Amino acid sequence: MDDSETDFNLKVVMVNFKQCLNEKEEILMDHYLSGWWGLVKFLNSLGAIFTFISKDVVAKLQIMERLRSSPHGEHYASLQSMVAYEVGHQLVDLQRRSRHPDSGCRTVLRLHRALRWLQLFLEGLRTSPENAHTSTLCTDSYNASLAAYHPWVVRRAVTVAFYALPTRKVFLEAMKVGPPEQAIAMLDEALPFLERVYDIVQKLYAEHALLDLP
Numbered sequence: 001m002d003d004s005e006t007d008f009n010l011k012v013v014m015v016n017f018k019q020c021l022n023e024k025e026e027i028l029m030d031h032y033l034s035g036w037w038g039l040v041k042f043l044n045s046l047g048a049i050f051t052f053i054s055k056d057v058v059a060k061l062q063i064m065e066r067l068r069s070s071p072h073g074e075h076y077a078s079l080q081s082m083v084a085y086e087v088g089h090q091l092v093d094l095q096r097r098s099r100h101p102d103s104g105c106r107t108v109l110r111l112h113r114a115l116r117w118l119q120l121f122l123e124g125l126r127t128s129p130e131n132a133h134t135s136t137l138c139t140d141s142y143n144a145s146l147a148a149y150h151p152w153v154v155r156r157a158v159t160v161a162f163y164a165l166p167t168r169k170v171f172l173e174a175m176k177v178g179p180p181e182q183a184i185a186m187l188d189e190a191l192p193f194l195e196r197v198y199d200i201v202q203k204l205y206a207e208h209a210l211l212d213l214p
Contacts, residue, residue, distance in 0.1 A: 008041035010175040010183065014190035017197055025200055027079040029068055032197070036061055036111060039118060045174045049161045052154075053146075057114055063107045076104060079201060087208055096214050105205075106213045112201050117145040119194045125171055126187040134165040 013035055020031030036057065043054040068076045075085035082104045086092045092105045100106075120141035128137060139162050147155050165171075172183035205211045 008045050008176060010177050010186050010190060013038035017193040027197060027200060029076050029078055033061055033064055049164060060107045060111050063102050067104050083204060083208055105210055109213050113146055113149060115198055117141050119198055120144055122187055123191055125168060126184055132168050134168055134171060135162045138162045138165055
């Protein structure tokens with residue numbers, strides 16, 4: 001459910017991404033989407049600079065929630081069951097967008113790429129010194145992830161906008177878990193779950209040749 005207007009809390013995001021992996025390391029869709037709604041709150045708390053990413057993420061989350069609540073929703077209980085269902089029933093446009101422009105596989109791929117950017121950026125916040133420039137951290141994370149999928153005009157506008165980012169201390173305080181030291185400790189605990197989820201999706205999509213869907 002879209003509750004992106006309420007306050008962000010890193011602990012809640014961590015719990016959802018932790019719970020989205022079952023004992024078979026299948027990614028449970030409901031917890032995956034809930035974790036993402038939490039990350040949307042984080043993006044929204046940082047102001048208009050991140051609107052270009054936040055709005056796109058929200059649109060993708062809404063697509064996935066419609067699929068999950070559709071008559072075929074049981075096939076979207078996990079990412080693994082979604083891939084098996086859509087690939088097995090030829091519900092994915094592999095070469096160009098045509099009959100299935102908003103397939104679950106394509107939609108999750110876009111979320112997957114955005115998760116990589118956020119993961120890298122949060123890792124940069126965690127490991128950087130107090131005087132680190134968040135604009136540099138964010139630009140480096142963006143260039144290593146989402147930039148490859150954006151046209152030059154968008155890349156240029158985004159990297160210029162990053163220069164207006166708040167300080168590292170402001171970012172850490174926005175996580176709503178206490179002083180910066182506590183935010184760092186929470187990131188220590190949370191980021192391995194984000195990384196594990198990312199790695200599982202990356203492997204699943206690579207196995208089915210889905211990493212370059214149009």
